[in-house]
Amino acid sequence: EVQLVESGGGLVQPGGSLRLSCAASGFTFSSYSMNWVRQAPGKGLEWVSYISSSSSTIYYADSVKGRFTISRDNAKNSLYLQMNSLRDEDTAVYYCARTYYDILTGYYGAFDIWGQGTMVTVSS
Amino acid sequence: EIVMTQSPATLSVSPGERATLSCRASQSVSSNLAWYQQKPGQAPRLLIYGASTRATGIPARFSGSGSGTEFTLTISSLQSEDFAVYYCQQYNNWPPGGTFGQGTKVEIK
Numbered sequence: 001e002v003q004l005v006e007s008g009g010g011l012v013q014p015g016g017s018l019r020l021s022c023a024a025s026g027f028t029f030s031s032y033s034m035n036w037v038r039q040a041p042g043k044g045l046e047w048v049s050y051i052s053s054s055s056s057t058i059y060y061a062d063s064v065k066g067r068f069t070i071s072r073d074n075a076k077n078s079l080y081l082q083m084n085s086l087r088d089e090d091t092a093v094y095y096c097a098r099t100y101y102d103i104l105t106g107y108y109g110a111f112d113i114w115g116q117g118t119m120v121t122v123s124s
Numbered sequence: 125e126i127v128m129t130q131s132p133a134t135l136s137v138s139p140g141e142r143a144t145l146s147c148r149a150s151q152s153v154s155s156n157l158a159w160y161q162q163k164p165g166q167a168p169r170l171l172i173y174g175a176s177t178r179a180t181g182i183p184a185r186f187s188g189s190g191s192g193t194e195f196t197l198t199i200s201s202l203q204s205e206d207f208a209v210y211y212c213q214q215y216n217n218w219p220p221g222g223t224f225g226q227g228t229k230v231e232i233k
Contacts, residue, residue: 050219059220109215110158114167
């Protein structure tokens with residue numbers, strides 16, 4: 001079964017740090033680019049960060065640039081998000097999501113597999 | 125940044141009826157548009173990509189159309205399990221970006 005499982009969420013004070021993990025299984029993790037997407041309580045979805053399959057290309061949303069770091073370990077089938085200098089507005093459920101890729105057509109884009117999410121609460 | 129605007133915010137529909145959801149982009153995104161379904165307490169699920177291609181396992185009652193700046197998700201005959209929030213997402217200028225609409229809640233009438 002193709003699956004993504006996040007972990008590492010919790011309660012942290014403003015200015016603190018947290019590291020999220022996403023464990024992948026059921027597919028060749030090293031062949032896919034990955035994303036982090038977050039959802040504040042009662043709000044919509046916000047793309048946070050992207051990492052290519054080889055880690056050669058990385059992007060961040062302006063809202064987290066300079067504070068968050070995405071990384072991956074293909075040997076461990078794992079994706080990470082290091083979050084520093086956390087703010088109240090970073091409170092959200094954080095999802096890891098796989099970029100859809102059709103090997104036959106080369107079509108690339110959209111997020112086809114999502115984890116169940118991990119809650120991050122930033123509060124004093 | 126491309127802004128995605130969904131309408132209506134809430135759609136009240138009776139089971140068995142058709143639901144039509146709209147998504148507008150502030151500039152052209154070609155056909156690089158996806159639709160997701162999210163139920164309470166669950167992760168989003170990809171329904172449509174490329175504006176009109178159903179993802180694996182998605183029932184035929186879900187269909188997408190449009191290109192450029194105007195897009196539509198149609199659910200031909202609503203089933204009880206279809207009551208949820210639906211989001212559109214453009215990925216034309218992603219990465220970075222990949223902005224989502226604010227969502228349309230489909231509720232039971």
